[in-house]
Amino acid sequence: MTTTRLDGLLQTERRVINAATHEALRFLGMAHRQRTKRPAPGAAPDAIAIEADAPAPRIDWFRYTAGQLDEGPLEDVERLRAALGDDTVDWIHVQGFGDENQLREIADIFGIHPLALADAVNVPQRAKVDSYGSQQLVVLRMARSVDREIEFQQLSLFVGPHWVVTFEEHTGDIFDPVRTRLRAEGSSIRNSGADFLAYALIDAVVDGFFPVLDSLSEMLEDLEEAAIGDPEPHTLARIHSVRRLLIHLERIQRQQRDALLTLTHQDEGPFGQSVWPYLRDVQDHAIHVLDTIQTFREMTVGVMDIYLSSVANRTNDVMKTLTVIASLFIPMSFVAGVYGMNFDQMPELHWRWGYVGSWVVMIAMASGLLAWFARKGWLGDLSRSLDSKRDSADE
Amino acid sequence: MTTTRLDGLLQTERRVINAATHEALRFLGMAHRQRTKRPAPGAAPDAIAIEADAPAPRIDWFRYTAGQLDEGPLEDVERLRAALGDDTVDWIHVQGFGDENQLREIADIFGIHPLALADAVNVPQRAKVDSYGSQQLVVLRMARSVDREIEFQQLSLFVGPHWVVTFEEHTGDIFDPVRTRLRAEGSSIRNSGADFLAYALIDAVVDGFFPVLDSLSEMLEDLEEAAIGDPEPHTLARIHSVRRLLIHLERIQRQQRDALLTLTHQDEGPFGQSVWPYLRDVQDHAIHVLDTIQTFREMTVGVMDIYLSSVANRTNDVMKTLTVIASLFIPMSFVAGVYGMNFDQMPELHWRWGYVGSWVVMIAMASGLLAWFARKGWLGDLSRSLDSKRDSADE
Amino acid sequence: MTTTRLDGLLQTERRVINAATHEALRFLGMAHRQRTKRPAPGAAPDAIAIEADAPAPRIDWFRYTAGQLDEGPLEDVERLRAALGDDTVDWIHVQGFGDENQLREIADIFGIHPLALADAVNVPQRAKVDSYGSQQLVVLRMARSVDREIEFQQLSLFVGPHWVVTFEEHTGDIFDPVRTRLRAEGSSIRNSGADFLAYALIDAVVDGFFPVLDSLSEMLEDLEEAAIGDPEPHTLARIHSVRRLLIHLERIQRQQRDALLTLTHQDEGPFGQSVWPYLRDVQDHAIHVLDTIQTFREMTVGVMDIYLSSVANRTNDVMKTLTVIASLFIPMSFVAGVYGMNFDQMPELHWRWGYVGSWVVMIAMASGLLAWFARKGWLGDLSRSLDSKRDSADE
Amino acid sequence: MTTTRLDGLLQTERRVINAATHEALRFLGMAHRQRTKRPAPGAAPDAIAIEADAPAPRIDWFRYTAGQLDEGPLEDVERLRAALGDDTVDWIHVQGFGDENQLREIADIFGIHPLALADAVNVPQRAKVDSYGSQQLVVLRMARSVDREIEFQQLSLFVGPHWVVTFEEHTGDIFDPVRTRLRAEGSSIRNSGADFLAYALIDAVVDGFFPVLDSLSEMLEDLEEAAIGDPEPHTLARIHSVRRLLIHLERIQRQQRDALLTLTHQDEGPFGQSVWPYLRDVQDHAIHVLDTIQTFREMTVGVMDIYLSSVANRTNDVMKTLTVIASLFIPMSFVAGVYGMNFDQMPELHWRWGYVGSWVVMIAMASGLLAWFARKGWLGDLSRSLDSKRDSADE
Amino acid sequence: MTTTRLDGLLQTERRVINAATHEALRFLGMAHRQRTKRPAPGAAPDAIAIEADAPAPRIDWFRYTAGQLDEGPLEDVERLRAALGDDTVDWIHVQGFGDENQLREIADIFGIHPLALADAVNVPQRAKVDSYGSQQLVVLRMARSVDREIEFQQLSLFVGPHWVVTFEEHTGDIFDPVRTRLRAEGSSIRNSGADFLAYALIDAVVDGFFPVLDSLSEMLEDLEEAAIGDPEPHTLARIHSVRRLLIHLERIQRQQRDALLTLTHQDEGPFGQSVWPYLRDVQDHAIHVLDTIQTFREMTVGVMDIYLSSVANRTNDVMKTLTVIASLFIPMSFVAGVYGMNFDQMPELHWRWGYVGSWVVMIAMASGLLAWFARKGWLGDLSRSLDSKRDSADE
Secondary structure, rough: OHHHHHHHHHHHHHHHHHHHHHHHHHHHOOOOOOOOOOOOOOOOOOOOOOOOOOOOEEEEEEOOOOOOOEEEEEHHHHHHHHHHOOOEEEEEEEOOOOOHHHHHHHHHHHHHOHHHHHHEEEEOOOEEEEEEEEEEEEEEEEEEEEOOOOEEEEEEEEEEOOOOEEEEEOOOOOHHHHHHHHHOOOOOOOOOOHHHHHHHHHHHHHHHHHHHHHHHHHHHHHHHHHHHOOOOOHHHHHHHHHHHHHHHHHHHHHHHHHHHHHHOOOOOOOHHHHHHHHHHHHHHHHHHHHHHHHHHHHHHHHHHHHHHHHHHHHHHHHHHHHHHHHHHHHHHHHHHOOOOOOOOOOOOHHHOHHHHHHHHHHHHHHHHHHHHHHHHHHHHHHHHHHHHHHHOOOO | OOOOHHHHHHHHHHHHHHHHHHHHHHHOOOEEEEEOOOOOOOOOOOOOOOOOOOOOOEEEEEEOOOOOOEEEEEOOOOHHHHHHOOOEEEEEEOOOOOOOOHHHHHHHHHOHHHHHHHHHHEEEEEEEOEEEOEEEEEEEEEEEEEEOOEEEEEEEEEEOOEEEEEEEEEOOOHHHHHHHHOOOOOOOOOOOOOHHHHHHHHHHHHHHHHHHHHHHHHHHHHHHHHHHOOOHHHHHHHHHHHHHHHHHHHHHHHHHHHHHHOOOOOOOOOOOOOHHHHHHHHHHHHHHHHHHHHHHHHHHHHHHHHHHHHHHHHHHHHHHHHHHHHHHHHHHHHHHOOOOOOOOOHHHHHHOOHHHHHHHHHHHHHHHHHHHHHHHHHHHHHEEEEHHHHHHOOO | OOOOHHHHHHHHHHHHHHHHHHHHHOOOOOOOOOOOOOOOOOOOOOOOOOOOOOOOOOEEEEEEOOOEEEEEEEEOOOOHHHOOOOOOEEEEEEEEEOHHHHHHHHHHHHHOOOHHHHHHHHOOOOOEEEEEEOOEEEEEEEEEOOOOEEOOOOOOOEEEEOOOEEEEEEOOOOHHHHHHHHHOOOOOOOOOOOHHHHHHHHHHHHHHHHHHHHHHHHHHHHHHHHHHHHHOHHHHHHHHHHHHHHHHHHOOOHHHHHHHHOOOOOOOOOHHHHHHHHHHHHHHHHHHHHHHHHHHHHHHHHHHHHHHHHHHHHHHHHHHHHHHHHHHHHHHHHHHHHOOOOOOOOHHHHHHOOHHHHHHHHHHHHHHHHHHHHHHOHHHHHHHHHHHHHHHHHH | OHHHHHHHHHHHHHHHHHHHHHHHHHHHHOOOOOOOOOOOOOOOOHHHHOOOOOOOEEEEEEEEEEOOEEEEEEHHHHHHHHHHHOOOOOEEEEEOOOHHHHHHHHHHHHHHHHHHHHHHHHHOOEEEEEEEEEEEEEEEEEEEEEEEEEEEEEEEEEEOOOEEEEEEEOOOOOOHHHHHHHHHHOOOOOOOOHHHHHHHHHHHHHHHHOOOOOHHHHHHHHHHHHHHHHOHHHHHHHHHHHHHHHHHHHHHHHHHHHHHHOOOOOOOOOHHHHHHHHHHHHHHHHHHHHHHHHHHHHHHHHHHHHHHHHHHHHHHHHHHHHHHHHHHEEEEEEEHHHHOOOOOOHHHOHHHHHHHHHHHHHHHHHHHHHHHHHOOOOOHHHHHHHHHHHHHHOO | OOOOHHHHHHHHHHHHHHHHHHHHHHHHOOOOOOOOOOOOOOOOOOOOOOOOOOOOEEEEEEEEEEEEEEEEEEEOOOHHHHOOOEEEEEEEEEEEEOHHHHHHHHHHOEEEEEEHHHHHHHOOOOOOOOOOOOOOEEEEEEEEEEOOEEEEEEEEEEEOOEEEEEEEOOOOOOOHHHHHHHOOOOOOOOOOHHHHHHHHHHHHHOOOOHHHHHHHHHHHHHHHHHHHHHHOOOHHHHHHHHHHHHHHHHHHHHHHHHHHHHHHHOOOOOOOOHHHHHHHHHHHHHHHHHHHHHHHHHHHHHHHHHHHHHHHHHHHHHHHHHHHHHHHHHHHHHHHHHOOOOOOHHHHOOOOOOHHHHHHHHHHHEEEHHHHHHHHHHHHHHHHHHHHHHHHOOO
C-alpha cells in the first residue's frame, strides 16, 4: 500500500544521484556513447567497428596556395587521387563514418596505414601521436559548446608533406576561425605548408578547452557554497560526480599533453623546424589546461572536507538542541517531583509561599543553566543554525 | 544455550564478508589456487613444481605457410624434432602440465632455457618479457569468461624465428578468433611470420581484459548505490573487497604494460620491424586498460567517502529522532509534574478551567517545538529516512 | 517577514567565506583580473588581447658602459632603432600595454618573435624560458608589496647580446635596488654585459617572494591558533582558502623553478659562462622558496586535522554536559516519583524522618555520581570548555 | 588504595599495546638488537663495534671442483692463506663476530677492504652491492623461521674470482638446501664457478621471504576479522603495529631489490654473463616480494577504514539503544504524569474505565513507536549487535 | 571580573601548544634564529648579512704532514697568505662571523668566490655542493647535543688541493674525535691529503644525526602512549609539532643526501678516487638517516589515527554512561508515575503487596536492562574507562 509511495521517494533520491552523474557524463559528452566501439577481442587489428546508425561521411576539400583557394564538398573520392600534387596544400575534412568503403578509399589515396585508420574510426582512442614514415597521425579530444552543453569527440588528424586529412565522428567542429584565416589571402596559414595548417587545427582544439575550464570553475564555486549551506546527500553526490569528471578529464588531458610534447622531440616528420615555435606555444597551452584541472582536483578534496565538517556541525547542532532542552526541564521536573511526594511530614507543602517558592527555585535553576549555555555560545548557535536552514529552504 | 544461535549469527556476518572476499578472488580466478606453486627456498633454480592432480598436457600443432595449413593434436613429441624447418611457421599450444618429461622434451626441441621453462610452469609469475638469444619468452595473464565468472591464468609464449610455443595450465583459452583468422587463406597471419602470430595471440590476451573492465564498471555503480542506500557493514566489506581486487588488478596490469613496452625497445629479437606498428597498437590497448583500472581505483575512494558520510547521516537521523521525541515530551511532563505537586496553596488546581488550561499550555509548548523542528527541516528528514529504510528493506 | 533577517544572516555567513576567498585571491593579486586575457580559440597565434582600459606604455631607457650611464624616458621609439650599437648595454623597461603599435614596433627593433611578444602581453602565462636564436624570453611572476597587500604581475624579460627588454602590465616594480646598483660606477652590473643585468633583475624577482613567505608563515600560525580556539565554519573557510592559495602558489613557483633551472642547461644563448655561478645562486633561492611553500602545504594538512579534532572535542563537551545533568537528575526524579505513588500501604510515607530520608538518599545518589564524574575528569572538562569559549568570545 | 588496582588495569592496557609492538618487532627479529651497533660519530671509518657478549666465530670451509668436495670447520685461519688457488672454488662461511683479529685476518687473506669488513660486522646495514675491484660485497637481510618465530639477520657476501666469503652475526642459516646441492656431484653448482655459488646463496635468501609473506597474509586476514568483530583499542594497536612492520619491511625489501638490480647492470665484476639469466630470476623474485608487501600496505589502509567504521557503528548502536528506550518511556511517563495532576476538575479520573483507558493509550503510543522503530530496522540492529558482542566475548 | 581567570586558563592552553611548538623548534635549533639572515631583495649577490651581535671569529689552524702537526689559534690572517704551500695540508676552522673584513681576507687568500662566501655566511642555506674550478664548497647542517638540547648550525666546508677551510656561525662543534685522530701520528688522516680530512669532517657531521634519531624514536613512543592514554588537545598539539619537525628534518636531510651523492658523480674536483669508497660510505649513512626520518613520518600518520580513534572512544564512553543511566531509570520512573496517578479505580493501589510489587517490577526491569548491558560489555567498558582516566590523572 505505502510501498508505492516509498518506492517513489527512494527513486527520487536515486534520480538525484543519477542525474548528477548523468550531468557529469553529458558534460564530458559521454552520456550517449559511453563505451568505446571496439571490435571483438581477437579480431583482425585493422577491423573497423562502425555503428549501424552512423551518418554518411560529409567530406570538405580545401586546396590552396599563397595566391589561390578552392573549397567545396568532395563527392567523388576518386577525383582526389588524380588531383593530388606537390604545388598545393590539400585539407580533406571527413565528418561521419557511415561508409567504410569511402573511408578505406581515402586511406588508400593518402597511403594511410590500416591500423592508423582503425584508430581514427574506432573512437575514442587515447590521445597520441604516431609516425608512419613521412606522415603522422595526431589523435586528440575536441571540446565543443552546443546549447549550453559541452560535447566531446575525437579528432584524428593525418599530416603528410602536402596534405592534411582530418576525421570526426559527427558533424560540427570548432574550426570556423581557422577557415576564416584560411580564406584571408596573405594570412600566415596561406603562406605556409601543410604543417602550419595542422598546427592551426591542433591549436584550435587545445584552446577549445579554456571555456570548459571556466564552466568547471563555476561548478566548483557552486559546490563550495552548497557544501557549507546544504550538506545533504545530493550535495555529496554532486561532489562525487565532479570528482569523477575531473579524474576522467585529467587523464584525457595528460595524454593530450604527452602526445603534443612528442611533436617537437622527433628528428624527422612532416612538421618543419619553422613550425616548432608554434608547436611549443600549443604545448604551453596544453600544460596550462592540465595544470588547471589538477588544481581543480586538489580543490575537490577541500570541498569534501568542508562537506564532512558541515555534516559534523549539523550533528553538533542536533545534540545542542537536545542538551539545552533536556538540561533545562529535567532539573525542574525533579523539583516538581519532590513536591509531588506523599510523605506525611513535608513542611514546605504547608508553607504559605511554598508553591510560589517552588516556582522561584525552578526558574532560578533554568535561568542559571540558560545563562551558562548562553556563555558557552550554544543558544546563539541554535538560532543561527535554525535561521540558515530556514533560509536555504526558502531559496 | 543461546550460544549456538549467536554463533550462527556471527557466522552469518563472517560468511557475508568471506563471500564478498571470495567473490572478488574468484573474480580474479585466484580462489582455488591462491598461492604460487613455488619450489622450496634453496631448491635448484630450474626445479618445476607440478601439482599432483595436474591434467596431462594436451598439445595442438598448427603448421602453416601462406598456401597451406596443417592442424591437429600432437601425440608424439619426438615427431616435432624431425619436422621443424625454416619454410613453415609452427605453433605448438600446450595446455596442462601433468607430464614433466614431455614438457622438458618440448623445451629441449626448441632450445628453451630451463629457467624459462620453470617460469612457464611454476605459475603465476610476474608478467614479463625475457630474451634468450634469438628467442623470447612473453609471460602474460589471460582473462576468460566462463559461466558468468572470470577465470585468470598465465599464458607463457615462446617466440623463435619460425615457431611459437605457448603454455597454459588449464585447457580453455580465448584464441578461437585467432584460429579462425589462421585458417582463412590470405589473412594477414598466414602471409606473415611467427612474430605476427605471436602478436595476434598477445593482442587477443590484452583485448580480453575489456569485458572484465565492463563488469568492474557495473560493480562500481552497484557499490555507489549501496553506499548511499544501504550503509551497513556488509557494504563496507564489499567496498573493501573491490578495492583489494583493484589493487591486485592494477599491479598485474602495470607489469603487463611494462612487459609489452619492452617489446618495441629491443635492438634484436624475433619481432621484425614490420610487426612493430601492431605491437604499438597492443601497447596502446594495455595502457588504456591500466588507465581505466587506475580510474576505478580513484573512484573507490569516492565510494568510501559516500559510505562514511551515509553512516554519519544515519547517526544523525537517530539523534534527531531522540531529540524530537525527548524535546516534545520532557517539557510537557514538567507541566504535568508541576500540577502533581501537593502544596496546600495552589490556586490553579481549583480553577474551573485549570485542567483544560494545563492541556492548552502543554499542547502549545509541543506545537511551538514541532514548528521549530519543522522549520529546521528535521521532521522531513525523519520521515524521509524512515521511508528509504523501509523501501530498501522491501526490495 | 523574518525572511529578510534570515537572508541577512545567511548572507553574513557567505560573506565571511567569500571574504576569506577574496582575501586569498587578492593576496595572490588575482582578485581583479582573475582570468587570463586570452584571444578566442582558433585565433591567429600571435594575436594580442589588450584590455580597453589598459594604461599607455611608459618606457624607461637605461644605456650604460662601465664608465657612463644615460637614463630617461623613451618617448619616440624610432630613436631606439638608430641608437642601438655593440658598445653599450641598453635596458628598455616597458610598463603598460595600452598601445599595440608601439609594442610591435619595439618587438620589430629588437627582432622579437611575434609569438614571444604575444606571450609577454597576453598575461599571465606560465613561467618559462624560451630561446629564439641568440635571444631568450624569460617569463616570471613578480610579487610586490603595496599597502600591506601583495600584488602579483608577470615580468617578461628579453635578453639579447647587448640589450635587455622587460615588459610589465602595470607600473610599479621592485627594481629600485637594481637601479641604485646600476647608477653606482664600479658596481658589478656596470662592469658586466646585458646577461648580468638580466641576472640581477631575475634575482630581484625571485628574492621578492621571501616577504610573501613571511606573511604566509604568520597566516599559518594564526590558523593553528584559530583551529584550536575557534573551530567554527568561518575558520574552516579560512583554512580552505589558504590551502587553495598554497596550491596556486606552489604551481606558480614550481614552474618558476623549472624555468630558471633551464638557464644553466643550455649550450648557447645570451647568458655567458661567467654569469652561471650567479644563475645557480638564483636557482638555489627559487628552490628554497618552493621548498618552503611545500612545507606550508604539508602543514595545512595538520591544521585541518586540528580543526576536525577540535570540532569532535566540542561535540564531546556537549555530550558530557547532557550526560552529567541528565544522569544527576534522572535517578533523583525516580526517587521522588516513588514516593509520589498512591499505594495504601507505603510505610515510608508515615515515618517521621521519611521526607528527610528521601532527600538524604537523593543527595547521596547525586553526590556519588558527581564524584564518579569528577574522577572521570568530566567536570573539569566542562568548566574548562566553558571558560575557553567565553574567553575567545571576549577577544 | 584503589590506585594499585587501577595501575594494574592501565598496565594491562599498556602491556597489550607493547606486546603487539613487541610481537611485530620480534617478528622482524629486531626486539633484542633494535639499535644498530654503530661506532661513535667521528670515529675512524673502518672501526668495528663488536658487542661484549658476541659469540666466537664458527668458520666452515667448503672447497670443491666438479669432481671433488672437501668440507669441514676451519680452525687455523692461516691455513687458508697458503691453500687458496685458482683451480678450486672456496666458500668460507663465518658465523659470529666474537674475535676481531680473526675477522681482520680473513679480510686480509682475501684482500677485503677495511670499509667493507666494517659494513659486514657493524650490522644491520642497508642492503647494497659494493664493488671493490674484481670483488663485490653483497649485503642482504635474511629471514629464518625458528620456533614459530621469524628471525632476521644480515648476510654479508663477498664474491671474488674463485671464492665466496659469507658473514653472519649468529649461527643458524637457511643454506642447507644449497649445501645438499653442493654435495651432489654433477649438480649445476659443482659444475660452475664461485659466481654461481654466490647466486645460489642469494637465491636462497630472497626465496626465504616467501614464508614470511604467507604469515603476513594470515595476520592481515585475522586483522580484517578483528576490525569488524572486535573494534577495541587493542585491535587498533595491532593494526598500527602491522603497519609499522610493513613500513619497515617495505623499506628493507626496496633496498634489497635495488641492490640486486645493480648486479646485472655492471660492466665488470665477478658475476659472469652465464649467471645473468639466473640473477634476473632472483631479481624477479625480489620484485615479487616487494610487490606483495606493497599490496599488503595498501590493504592495511582498508583495514583501518573498516576499524573506524566499526567504531562508528558501535556508537550508532549505543545511540539507538538510548533512543529506543527513552522514546518509548518518555511519552508514557507523560501520560502517567498527566493523571497524577491534582486538579479538582479532571473528569477522566472518575470514569469507570479511566485507569484501563490510560493504559490503553500508553500501550498504543509505545506500540506505535515500536512499530516505527521496527520499520526503521533499529530493533533488529540492536539484537544483532547484542548477539555479536556476546558471541565474541564467548570466544 | 572572571575574565582574568579565564584569560589565564586560555593562556595556559596556548602556552602548552606554543611550548610544544617551541620545543620542536628548539630541537631543530631554530628557536632563536628562525629566519634566514637575508640581504634585502635586489641587493648585490655577494652581499653579506651579519647580525650586529655576532661573535668575533675564532680561527683555528691545523697544519700537518704525515710526520708533523702544528696546531693553534690564528690571530693574524695575513700570516696565512705567506705560509701556504704544496707540501702540507692546512685546515682553517672559522667559528663566528663578527668581522666581515677578516672573512673576506680569508676568502681572498684561498681564492674563494664571493658568492660562495655569501653562502657560507648568510646561514642557513640549502645543503649543497658547488664547484668553483679546483675547489668545492660543501654546505651541510650539523647537529650537536648541548645540555640535553640539540643545536643545529650550518657547516660550510671549502676543499682545495692542499687545504680545507670550514665556517661555523657559533663556537662549538662535533669535531673532537676528528682532532684526536689528526693528532695521532700514523692515522689515516695524517697519511692522506686534504680530501680525506674533508671526508672525515663530513662523516662526523652525517653520523652526528644518529643521536637525534634516537631522541626522535623516544618522542614517537611517548606520543603513541599519550595518544591512547591521554587523547586531549595538548597531545594533538604535540603530534602536530612532531609532524612539523619531521617535515622540516626530512627536507633538510633530503638536500643533504642529494648534495653528498653529487660528490662521487663529478669528473674532476678536489676529491681523489682513493677517497670515493669512503664518500660512498658517508652517502650510505646519509641515506640511512633519511630512510629513518621517512619511516618516522609515516608512523606519525598512525599516531594521528590512534589519537582520533581514542577521541571517538571517549565520546563512545560518554554516550554509554548516559545510555546506561537513562535507560535504567526512565522505565522505573514510568512505573512510579503510573502509581502516582489519581484515578478513582486503581485496584493495585489497594492491594496488600501492591507497593512491594511495584518495587519488584521496577527492580526486575532494571536488572533485566543491567544484564543486557553487561552482556553487551558496556558496564565493563565504563569501569575500565573510569579507571584508566583516574590512573593517568594520578601519574
